[in-house]
Amino acid sequence: MASCPECEATIDLEDEDVEEGQLLDCPECGAELEVVNTNPLELDVVATEEEGEENGEGSW
Numbered sequence: 001m002a003s004c005p006e007c008e009a010t011i012d013l014e015d016e017d018v019e020e021g022q023l024l025d026c027p028e029c030g031a032e033l034e035v036v037n038t039n040p041l042e043l044d045v046v047a048t049e050e051e052g053e054e055n056g057e058g059s060w
């Protein structure tokens, strides 16, 4: 059994057929998680790129 690294909610995937690299989201906090290891089951938060405003020299 694994837990969400974000909110530490228990995520029970014992009945699920998960593979390394599989993406899923936490039912509790909605964080996107990646299966980094299947035995033991380990999850990692996928770093989501937030839309930042890249305004450098905006004016001509």
Ligand SMILES: [Zn+2]
Pocket (backbone or CB within 6 Å): 004, 005, 006, 007, 008, 009, 026, 027, 028, 029, 030, 031
């Ligand atoms: Zn969570």
